[in-house]
Each structure stands twice: as C-alpha cells, then as structure tokens.
Amino acid sequence: MTRPTSRDVATAAGVSQATVSLVLGDKWPGRVSERTAALVRETATRLGYRPNLAARNLRLGSTRTALLVVPALTNEFFARVYTGAARVAAEHGFGVVLYPSPDGTGPARDPFASARAALDGVIASSMAAHALHAIGGDTLPLVMLDSDPRAAGSAAHVNLAMADGMRQVTQHLLALGHRRFLHLASAVDSWTFDTRAEALTTLLGPGTELRTVRSPLTADDARTAMEAALAAPGGRPTAIVCDDDILAAGACKAARRLGLRVPEDLSVTGFDDLALATAVEPELTTVHLPAERVGEQGMTALLAVLEGTPWTAPDIPVTLVVRDSTGPAPTPAP
Amino acid sequence: MTRPTSRDVATAAGVSQATVSLVLGDKWPGRVSERTAALVRETATRLGYRPNLAARNLRLGSTRTALLVVPALTNEFFARVYTGAARVAAEHGFGVVLYPSPDGTGPARDPFASARAALDGVIASSMAAHALHAIGGDTLPLVMLDSDPRAAGSAAHVNLAMADGMRQVTQHLLALGHRRFLHLASAVDSWTFDTRAEALTTLLGPGTELRTVRSPLTADDARTAMEAALAAPGGRPTAIVCDDDILAAGACKAARRLGLRVPEDLSVTGFDDLALATAVEPELTTVHLPAERVGEQGMTALLAVLEGTPWTAPDIPVTLVVRDSTGPAPTPAP
DNA sequence: CAGCCGGGGTAATACGTATAACTTGACGCG
DNA sequence: CGCGTCAAGTTATACGTATTACCCCGGCTG
Numbered sequence: 001m002t003r004p005t006s007r008d009v010a011t012a013a014g015v016s017q018a019t020v021s022l023v024l025g026d027k028w029p030g031r032v033s034e035r036t037a038a039l040v041r042e043t044a045t046r047l048g049y050r051p052n053l054a055a056r057n058l059r060l061g062s063t064r065t066a067l068l069v070v071p072a073l074t075n076e077f078f079a080r081v082y083t084g085a086a087r088v089a090a091e092h093g094f095g096v097v098l099y100p101s102p103d104g105t106g107p108a109r110d111p112f113a114s115a116r117a118a119l120d121g122v123i124a125s126s127m128a129a130h131a132l133h134a135i136g137g138d139t140l141p142l143v144m145l146d147s148d149p150r151a152a153g154s155a156a157h158v159n160l161a162m163a164d165g166m167r168q169v170t171q172h173l174l175a176l177g178h179r180r181f182l183h184l185a186s187a188v189d190s191w192t193f194d195t196r197a198e199a200l201t202t203l204l205g206p207g208t209e210l211r212t213v214r215s216p217l218t219a220d221d222a223r224t225a226m227e228a229a230l231a232a233p234g235g236r237p238t239a240i241v242c243d244d245d246i247l248a249a250g251a252c253k254a255a256r257r258l259g260l261r262v263p264e265d266l267s268v269t270g271f272d273d274l275a276l277a278t279a280v281e282p283e284l285t286t287v288h289l290p291a292e293r294v295g296e297q298g299m300t301a302l303l304a305v306l307e308g309t310p311w312t313a314p315d316i317p318v319t320l321v322v323r324d325s326t327g328p329a330p331t332p333a334p
Numbered sequence: 335m336t337r338p339t340s341r342d343v344a345t346a347a348g349v350s351q352a353t354v355s356l357v358l359g360d361k362w363p364g365r366v367s368e369r370t371a372a373l374v375r376e377t378a379t380r381l382g383y384r385p386n387l388a389a390r391n392l393r394l395g396s397t398r399t400a401l402l403v404v405p406a407l408t409n410e411f412f413a414r415v416y417t418g419a420a421r422v423a424a425e426h427g428f429g430v431v432l433y434p435s436p437d438g439t440g441p442a443r444d445p446f447a448s449a450r451a452a453l454d455g456v457i458a459s460s461m462a463a464h465a466l467h468a469i470g471g472d473t474l475p476l477v478m479l480d481s482d483p484r485a486a487g488s489a490a491h492v493n494l495a496m497a498d499g500m501r502q503v504t505q506h507l508l509a510l511g512h513r514r515f516l517h518l519a520s521a522v523d524s525w526t527f528d529t530r531a532e533a534l535t536t537l538l539g540p541g542t543e544l545r546t547v548r549s550p551l552t553a554d555d556a557r558t559a560m561e562a563a564l565a566a567p568g569g570r571p572t573a574i575v576c577d578d579d580i581l582a583a584g585a586c587k588a589a590r591r592l593g594l595r596v597p598e599d600l601s602v603t604g605f606d607d608l609a610l611a612t613a614v615e616p617e618l619t620t621v622h623l624p625a626e627r628v629g630e631q632g633m634t635a636l637l638a639v640l641e642g643t644p645w646t647a648p649d650i651p652v653t654l655v656v657r658d659s660t661g662p663a664p665t666p667a668p
Numbered sequence: 669c670a671g672c673c674g675g676g677g678t679a680a681t682a683c684g685t686a687t688a689a690c691t692t693g694a695c696g697c698g
Numbered sequence: 699c700g701c702g703t704c705a706a707g708t709t710a711t712a713c714g715t716a717t718t719a720c721c722c723c724g725g726c727t728g
Contacts, residue, residue: 339713339714339715340714340715340716341714341715351714351715352716352717355714355715355716355717356716356717359715359716359717361716361717385714385715386713386714386715388713388714388715389713389714389715389716390714390715390716391715392713392714392715393714393715393716393717394715394716
C-alpha cells in the first residue's frame with residue numbers, strides 16, 4: 001500500500017534499479033536499448049511510480065528550490081513578484097517556497113526550517129533583509145530585491161529604477177503647475193522608500209515646498225495623515241505624492257471627505273499600479289512597477305549565481321501612467 | 335567550505351554522530367548527560383550546523399509539507415488563505431508550498447515535481463480541482479476547499495456558508511424594497527458560484543425579477559456586462575448582486591459612467607470583503623469571507639487526516655457587512 | 669563476591685536515489 | 699585466432715540523518 005520505489009519498478013520490469021534510474025533520468029545515450037527503455041517506462045507508469053524527491057535531493061545535494069522572502073503575500077505587489085519568480089523557476093525545473101512573515105504576524109521562526117526542505121538559494125526583498133541577516137541566510141547564494149546596491153557586499157541585485165520613477169512623477173506635477181507638495185511616505189525603513197524620498201527632495205527645485213508624513217501603508221493611516229496635513233497652517237499642498245496606491249486611494253477618499261475635489265483641487269499620485277489603481281474613482285495616476293519582472297529577474301539572477309556566472313543587469317525601468325487623479329494646479333483663489 | 339554535517343559536529347565535539355542526533359532531536363530522557371548535551375549544542379552553533387532537510391525527510395519518510403493548490407495568488411482571497419494555512423502549518427512544524435497556476439499562465443506541469451519535495455498532503459481549492467484529478471493528486475491525503483460535499487468521496491471538506499451569505503444579501507436587498515435584480519456571476523465553473531446562484535434563485539420570491547450575466551472576474555468585464563444589462567429593454571434592475579468585490583467595484587464605476595448614482599439609483603453588493611471594498615467609493619456592502627480561517631481550517635483538517643482522525647466541521651459562517659453601496663430601492667419615477 | 673541494573677554513550681543500519689566502476693557477450697579487424 | 703571495442707546492463711556505493719540494538723562500567727543487592 002506504500003508508494004512504489006524505483007526498485008519495485010525494476011523488479012516488476014525484470015531489470016536492475018540502476019537501469020530504471022538511467023531510463024527515467026533520460027541519461028541513456030547508448031546505455032540502454034530502446035526496447036528495455038520502453039518497457040521500463042511502461043512499467044513505471046503502470047505502477048504509478050513517482051520518484052522520492054527527498055531521496056533524489058539527498059543524492060544530488062541540491063533541491064532546485066529557492067526561498068523567496070517577502071513581507072506579506074496579501075500585498076498584491078509581492079504576490080506578483082512570486083508569480084514571476086515561480087514561472088521562471090518552473091521553466092528551469094526549480095521550485096519556489098515562501099517565507100512571507102519575518103516581521104508580520106506569523107511566528108517568526110527559522111525560515112530554513114519552515115521551508116521543510118534544503119534550499120539552493122534565497123531571493124529576499126529588502127523590506128525583509130533584517131530578518132534574513134539575523135538568521136544567517138547569508139550563508140546561501142543570495143539575490144536582493146530593491147536593496148541598496150552599495151551595501152550587502154557581493155549579493156546580486158535586482159532593482160527597480162525608483163529614482164527615475166519619482167523623477168517622472170515630479171516632472172509631471174511640476175509641469176501641471178504644482179509647487180506645494182505633500183509626500184505621504186511609508187514608515188517602513190527600506191532602501192526603496194529612502195531612494196524615492198531622496199529623489200523627490202532633490203528634484204523639487206527652488207520655489208517649491210515639500211512636507212513629508214510617514215505612515216504605515218494602510219488607507220486609514222493615509223486618511224489620518226491627510227486630515228492633519230490639510231488642516232495645517234501656511235497654505236495647504238496641491239499635490240500629494242504617495243509611496244503606494246493604497247495610500248493614494250486613502251488620500252483621495254480623505255480629500256473628498258474634506259470637501260476637496262480630485263483632481264480639480266488636489267492632485268494625487270501613487271506607486272505600484274495595483275489593480276486598485278483602476279478600480280477607484282478617479283483612476284490613479286501612478287508609477288507602474290513591473291512586479292512580475294522583478295520576480296523573473298530575481299530568479300534569473302539566482303540561477304546565474306548558482307552556476308557561478310557573475311550576474312548584473314541594469315535597473316528595471318518603470319513608467320508613470322497618467323490617469324485621472326492628477327490635473328493642473330488650482331489657481332490660488334480667495 | 336561545504337556545510338557541516340552532524341558528523342562534523344560529532345568529531346569536533348569528540349562524540350559520536352548518534353549522540354549529536356539524539357541531543358539535537360531532544361530525544362534524551364536519560365540517554366545523554368546534561369554536560370555532553372550542552373557541549374554538543376555549543377559545538378553545533380559554533381560550526382553553524384543546520385540539519386540537511388533532504389536527509390531528514392528521507393529518513394523519516396515524511397516531509398511535513400503540504401501543497402496548497404489555488405487558482406492565483408494575485409487574488410487577495412487566496413493570498414489570505416495561504417497566510418492562514420501557513421500559520422497553522424508553522425505552529426505544527428509544517429511547511430506549505432504553492433501550486434498556483436494549474437489553469438493559469440504558468441507551464442501546467444506536474445505540481446508534485448514542481449514542489450521539488452515529497453509531499454505529505456494536499457489542500458486544494460475547488461476552483462483547481464480538475465487539475466488535481468488530472469494529475470493523480472488523489473493518491474495523497476486530500477482536503478478540499480469550498481467544493482461540493484456530496485462529491486469527491488472521502489476527502490475532508492472545508493466550506494464557507496455561501497448559501498447563507500447569499501441569503502443575507504437577498505434579505506438585505508428585499509428589505510430595502512428591491513424587486514428587480516441583476517446577478518453578475520463568475521464564469522468560473524465551481525461549486526462555490528453554483529451554490530450562490532442557486533441560493534439567489536430560490537430565495538427571491540414571487541413578484542421579483544432576476545437576470546444573470548456570467549463573466550470572468552475582472553472589472554472590465556463587469557463594465558461591459560453592466561452596459562449591456564442596463565441598456566436592455568423591460569426596465570432596468572435596481573440591485574446588482576456581484577460574485578466578487580472586483581466585479582462590484584467595476585459595476586459601481588460603470589453605473590456612474592452611465593449617469594446612475596450608487597446607492598441612490600442602484601444598489602450594488604459584492605463578495606469577499608477584500609481591501610478593495612473599503613478603498614472604493616462608495617464603500618461596498620459585501621459578504622465578508624474569513625479567508626484566513628479557511629486556510630487555517632484547511633491545514634487543521636489535513637493534520638487531522640494525516641493522523642488518521644476523521645475530521646468534520648460545520649461550514650464557516652460568513653457575515654454581510656453593510657456599507658454605502660446599498661440603499662432603498664428608488665421609487666419608480668417617470 | 670557474583671549478579672544485575674541502569675546511566676551514558678556508540679556502532680550499525682536503512683531510507684531511495686543517481687552514478688561511477690565494473691562485467692559480459694558479441695563483433696570487427698589486423 | 700586473439701585482442702580491442704562497444705553496446706547493454708549490473709553491482710556497489712554514497713548522500714546525511716534518525717533510531718535500534720548493543721556495549722561498557724560503576725554501584726548496589728543478596
């Protein structure tokens with residue numbers, strides 16, 4: 001009643017276990033005759049044979065499995081990163097296993113144990129890098145996603161052109177005449193967000209004003225932050241740059257609650273281009289981040305590293321998608 | 335430069351490999367003295383020893399790993415199912431690996447191979463059941479999520495009380511005076527959606543009218559379907575029941591494009607209670623589905639099945655959350 | 669003092685696979 | 699005719715762990 005092994009197949013087919021292994025591994029240029037090969041294959045399927053992956057992994061010393069470390073899968077962005085990584089992995093006979101909650105709600109246990117499998121390498125989002133390091137994940141081949149290229153030593157990097165994304169946002173808003181900016185920034189401490197903040201600061205020239213509010217990436221926080229910011233003295237901002245579509249949607253909603261129209265009175269931009277961006281009204285002007293491609297390139301990079309090939313690639317380009325949440329700056333009425 | 339094995343630890347500590355295994359496995363009631371145990375542990379951490387999971391799995395004949403088969407992780411609902419399953423799994427020393435694209439874009443290969451690890455059991459969403467069967471996954475302990483309890487033979491089931499959810503929706507809308515309904519139904523062929531459609535049909539009494547449009551679960555499809563439905567002759571519906579929040583959001587947007595106000599002219603309800611539901615305006619009246627609990631119970635059920643315990647549990651209750659997208663039926667004006 | 673017991677450990681083994689090393693006929697060629 | 703060659707397999711082994719069965723020795727008991 002137990003699963004058949006390669007030896008069972010061998011016995012049933014009247015050959016040796018080695019032959020079975022050779023046939024099923026497609027390793028028989030001239031080792032096995034076509035006749036016996038066919039016999040072995042037929043027997044294997046007849047018995048419903050499936051190789052024991054644990055045994056194979058042990059023998060080969062490699063599991064063809066990568067660990068993807070991300071903050072939370074419920075964030076559509078990371079779900080898409082996973083999808084991309086898993087696709088490339090599958091094309092190369094690899095699997096991807098997740099470690100989604102290093103700082104989240106789950107029990108913060110050893111990912112290498114929770115993976116329940118030996119790992120060949122790790123792909124880690126910078127937003128979970130601290131957990132990685134605390135655990136000793138740096139003993140495995142490592143690819144970092146969206147992390148500071150100057151840090152992290154020898155690890156391969158896959159980065160989005162975040163600074164350029166912010167440049168596109170800024171230029172778009174400046175061209176529309178905006179001068180008073182509010183940056184709804186993520187409270188998460190990460191290279192990604194630092195880079196954006198820095199880019200925004202340097203790109204806004206003289207004659208402009210920038211206020212920054214840091215908050216967690218939830219719509220509620222956006223609302224609270226907005227109310228405080230718009231009630232502040234000294235003239236309210238006309239453009240709100242958000243680190244995330246969720247924040248942007250929250251900002252739009254908060255604005256309307258306060259009696260402001262978007263985009264007539266207030267322009268709002270986001271980041272990510274999630275499904276949410278086109279579900280809300282007005283549809284969000286936002287920076288499209290090709291999340292799947294991040295996953296794909298991350299896996300590609302890891303495969304290269306595993307082969308010993310040095311890997312490097314330019315930042316993944318991002319593009320501003322102009323929709324309905326931005327418009328000309330309002331003329332300073334009464 | 336290669337990873338240390340338990341034998342390396344043994345040699346370094348001056349004991350046998352068996353002792354190392356005993357100590358690290360916490361299997362020493364009186365087998366090993368406290369002194370040597372401490373020595374072994376110290377040596378292990380000093381060398382950075384990590385047990386080879388492949389070898390352990392082979393030896394134990396179990397990997398403590400479950401496969402979760404879902405349609406797509408980018409659907410927030412399934413991401414949350416995963417999260418719940420992974421949490422319970424981790425509490426029991428189990429891991430969860432995903433097979434997310436049986437009918438999606440990815441290469442539809444053998445999930446048991448793509449998992450790259452021997453599996454102890456499978457948790458499968460009904461929306462991917464066909465793929466499971468075609469592959470032979472029924473040879474493993476199986477838990478079905480939201481599938482027909484009468485089918486699938488002996489497999490354990492974890493179901494949401496979908497019919498009751500639809501009942502709450504219907505009663506809510508009937509109480510508001512609605513009599514003309516449009517059901518934006520999912521085109522996916524699944525017990526989940528069939529149950530809802532059936533419940534809706536039977537719950538709507540005489541004197542009511544129901545039209546049904548089946549479409550994929552995307553906002554764009556909702557829009558198209560809406561335009562067709564509202565332009566149809568014979569009086570337009572006043573209540574739109576959607577199988578999904580994404581559809582509902584699309585329906586709201588389409589309505590507004592057609593010059594109809596929600597909820598004054600048209601009431602809209604969703605299903606799932608995704609983050610989207612509160613991000614859009616008006617916030618959606620929708621049926622809250624505790625997705626994490628589905629994952630948790632799925633994993634709990636699988637653990638029970640693996641222990642040979644028969645498992646059964648009542649349907650998971652769902653609750654209608656009334657927000658701003660539903661209101662009294664408009665009085666039939668001119 | 670012999671026997672026995674139990675604490676503290678070790679040697680040996682099996683899990684199922686992939687592959688290197690070896691074997692065995694049959695055959696071609698000098 | 700003898701030897702190298704080659705096709706077609708087979709035998710043997712190692713991967714790293716968990717666990718069973720065994721061993722040794724000091725002390726207690728009768």
